[in-house]
Amino acid sequence: MSQTVDRALSILPLLAEGPADLGQVADRLGVHKSTALRLLRTLHEHGLVYRQSDQRYRLGARLFALAQEAMENLDVREIAHPHLVRLNESCGHTVHLAVYEENEVLYIDKVESRYPVRMYSRIGKPVAITVAAVAKLLLADLPEHERRAVAEKLDYPAYTSRSTPNAGAFLRELEKVREQGWATDLGGHEESINCVAAPIRGADGRVVAAMSVSAPNVVVTADELLTLLPLVRRTADAISGEYSGRTQVKGTE
Amino acid sequence: MSQTVDRALSILPLLAEGPADLGQVADRLGVHKSTALRLLRTLHEHGLVYRQSDQRYRLGARLFALAQEAMENLDVREIAHPHLVRLNESCGHTVHLAVYEENEVLYIDKVESRYPVRMYSRIGKPVAITVAAVAKLLLADLPEHERRAVAEKLDYPAYTSRSTPNAGAFLRELEKVREQGWATDLGGHEESINCVAAPIRGADGRVVAAMSVSAPNVVVTADELLTLLPLVRRTADAISGEYSGRTQVKGTE
DNA sequence: AGGGCTGTTGCACTGTCTGCAACATTCATT
DNA sequence: AATGAATGTTGCAGACAGTGCAACAGCCCT
Numbered sequence: 001m002s003q004t005v006d007r008a009l010s011i012l013p014l015l016a017e018g019p020a021d022l023g024q025v026a027d028r029l030g031v032h033k034s035t036a037l038r039l040l041r042t043l044h045e046h047g048l049v050y051r052q053s054d055q056r057y058r059l060g061a062r063l064f065a066l067a068q069e070a071m072e073n074l075d076v077r078e079i080a081h082p083h084l085v086r087l088n089e090s091c092g093h094t095v096h097l098a099v100y101e102e103n104e105v106l107y108i109d110k111v112e113s114r115y116p117v118r119m120y121s122r123i124g125k126p127v128a129i130t131v132a133a134v135a136k137l138l139l140a141d142l143p144e145h146e147r148r149a150v151a152e153k154l155d156y157p158a159y160t161s162r163s164t165p166n167a168g169a170f171l172r173e174l175e176k177v178r179e180q181g182w183a184t185d186l187g188g189h190e191e192s193i194n195c196v197a198a199p200i201r202g203a204d205g206r207v208v209a210a211m212s213v214s215a216p217n218v219v220v221t222a223d224e225l226l227t228l229l230p231l232v233r234r235t236a237d238a239i240s241g242e243y244s245g246r247t248q249v250k251g252t253e
Numbered sequence: 254m255s256q257t258v259d260r261a262l263s264i265l266p267l268l269a270e271g272p273a274d275l276g277q278v279a280d281r282l283g284v285h286k287s288t289a290l291r292l293l294r295t296l297h298e299h300g301l302v303y304r305q306s307d308q309r310y311r312l313g314a315r316l317f318a319l320a321q322e323a324m325e326n327l328d329v330r331e332i333a334h335p336h337l338v339r340l341n342e343s344c345g346h347t348v349h350l351a352v353y354e355e356n357e358v359l360y361i362d363k364v365e366s367r368y369p370v371r372m373y374s375r376i377g378k379p380v381a382i383t384v385a386a387v388a389k390l391l392l393a394d395l396p397e398h399e400r401r402a403v404a405e406k407l408d409y410p411a412y413t414s415r416s417t418p419n420a421g422a423f424l425r426e427l428e429k430v431r432e433q434g435w436a437t438d439l440g441g442h443e444e445s446i447n448c449v450a451a452p453i454r455g456a457d458g459r460v461v462a463a464m465s466v467s468a469p470n471v472v473v474t475a476d477e478l479l480t481l482l483p484l485v486r487r488t489a490d491a492i493s494g495e496y497s498g499r500t501q502v503k504g505t506e
Numbered sequence: 507a508g509g510g511c512t513g514t515t516g517c518a519c520t521g522t523c524t525g526c527a528a529c530a531t532t533c534a535t536t
Numbered sequence: 537a538a539t540g541a542a543t544g545t546t547g548c549a550g551a552c553a554g555t556g557c558a559a560c561a562g563c564c565c566t
Contacts, residue, residue: 001291001294001295001298002257002261002291002292002294002295002553002554003523003552003553003554004255004257004258004522004523004524004553004554005257005258005261005292005295005296006295006298006299008255008258008261008262009261009295009296009299009301010299012299012319013319016318016319016322016323017322021543021544022543022544022545023542023543023544031524031525032524032525032526033525033543033544033545034524034525034526034544034545034546035523035524035525037544037545038254038255038523038524039255039258041254041255042254042255042258042259042262043258043262045254045259046259046262046263046265047355048262050354050355055543055544058323059319059320059322059323060323060354060355061354061355061357061359061379062266063316063319063320063323064320064323064324064359064361065269065359065379066265066266066269066312066316066320067312067316067317067319067320067321068320069269069270069312070268070269070311070312070313070316070317071317101303101313101314102300102303102313102314104314106314106317106318108317126314126318255522255523256521256522256523256554257522257523257553257554257555274512274513275512275513275514276511276512276513284555284556285555285556285557286512286513286514286556287513287514287515287555287556287557288554288555288556290513290514291554291555308512308513507566508565508566509564509565509566510563510564510565510566511562511563511564511565512561512562512563512564513560513561513562513563514559514560514561514562515558515559515560515561516557516558516559516560517556517557517558518555518556518557519554519555519556519557520553520554520555520556521552521553521554521555522551522552522553522554522555523551523552523553523554524549524550524551524552524553525548525549525550525551526547526548526549527546527547527548528545528546528547529544529545529546529547530543530544530545530546531542531543531544531545532541532542532543532544533540533541533542533543534539534540534541534542535538535539535540535541536537536538536539536540
């Protein structure tokens with residue numbers, strides 16, 4: 001909508017790939033060097049871009065600070081955190097908290113497993129949306145037309161032989177998840193990792209977040225992990241209760 | 254330099270304070286609502302801004318992703334992390350890693366204390382630059398004129414009675430730190446918290462990062478903490494060695 | 507129904523962004 | 537040391553993209 005801003009913002013993902021010099025930035029934007037220079041300068045003044053000593057540009061420090069502040073404003077996270085820690089203390093496995101936002105599901109909190117074998121994931125990183133248990137819960141709660149629209153648009157990478165193969169299968173899975181009120185991912189992302197997940201609901205009953213417990217086969221089998229389901233659901237419900245009981249109303253988000 | 258981009262970027266810190274609606278954004282930018290709308294739309298398309306169901310705007314998800322990617326490009330961090338964890342395992346206290354960037358020092362990694370009493374700090378958050386041990390090390394390594402320039406510009410908040418009071422005292426402290434090759438903060442930020450820090454150097458000898466161990470008085474006294482200095486320095490040197498031994502040269506940064 | 511509030515669109519104007527070309531600077535090469 | 541290439545930087549005139557206005561649409565509250 002705004003050409004100048006559009007160009008400036010396009011620089012950020014570009015620099016996320018790694019440092020680049022003025023010429024490279026100008027080329028990839030398809031603009032004159034002088035134009036790129038001015039854009040970079042503006043980004044620089046706002047601290048979003050940093051100029052290292054070899055003159056190349058990199059993403060800057062304020063970006064961290066902004067992202068951190070944004071995190072803190074997510075009040076589900078704040079409320080949920082102690083519950084997640086307690087759950088981790090009682091079962092020992094990795095616990096995740098995730099939200100849905102504009103066709104993406106992302107982890108907003110994580111408590112690491114206390115076992116030496118840990119699964120790889122990172123706060124802020126988009127989740128494998130077609131297979132993750134938390135993603136299923138979050139998508140299952142969307143209004144039907146939107147759910148369908150999203151499902152059609154997605155890619156269905158075959159991470160493993162048990163990954164969701166296509167939109168049809170995914171929508172059927174979502175329907176099932178919607179009815180039972182919990183979800184699993186049994187080796188759909190990483191062959192040897194299983195997850196159980198439960199939804200966190202706001203006062204109006206809509207799913208605002210989802211949490212999961214994940215563990216690799218070498219630590220517990222899928223069946224053993226499933227025995228944790230009641231505990232996971234209780235934890236999720238406790239968070240839901242606390243979240244929706246708040247005086248301050250922040251919409252259904 | 255670029256008015257439009259400047260305005261658009263000014264929206265981000267504004268939203269970091271909390272969600273805001275169109276009118277509020279327009280007011281605080283001092284522009285017409287329609288202008289604010291177009292800027293927000295552009296930010297939205299790039300995922301930096303999210304529109305919640307009550308129509309208000311918030312910082313968006315891509316911001317996290319960007320910040321995370323930016324983190325990963327800091328290779329000191331990657332190299333240092335396992336060392337920090339090991340140090341934490343052997344002493345139990347909070348371990349921090351920080352870098353200097355454009356008049357700011359910020360934490361880029363942290364391993365939490367294993368004691369119940371923890372100090373407050375956050376990755377991505379600017380450090381109390383006039384008192385933190387890591388800040389002293391990073392500033393002490395700047396070329397003299399720059400160091401002086403930065404010191405003059407800073408504010409010297411009196412967090413405690415032992416905080417650095419003014420530029421003169423700070424520059425003297427930096428000189429001392431520079432010579433001895435390590436730094437402390439003994440209750441200069443929080444009355445009851447002490448830190449010991451050591452520098453991490455690149456191949457050319459310049460300080461690229463600094464690490465510290467922090468602990469509250471209730472856990473160990475300042476003297477006890479100081480006995481960890483050799484260990485902290487050894488850890489920092491190990492990281493320095495690994496960092497500067499790399500084949501891939503990324504400038505002195 | 508009516509009035510107030512917020513978000514949205516179309517349009518004419520002007521101011522800001524653009525690309526160019528000339529200049530500055532650093533670095534490599536002879 | 538001097539030349540050349542490559543990169544970053546500045547001033548300028550023209551043009552186009554961004555601006556504010558005013559009118560419209562939708563919503564909630566009375």
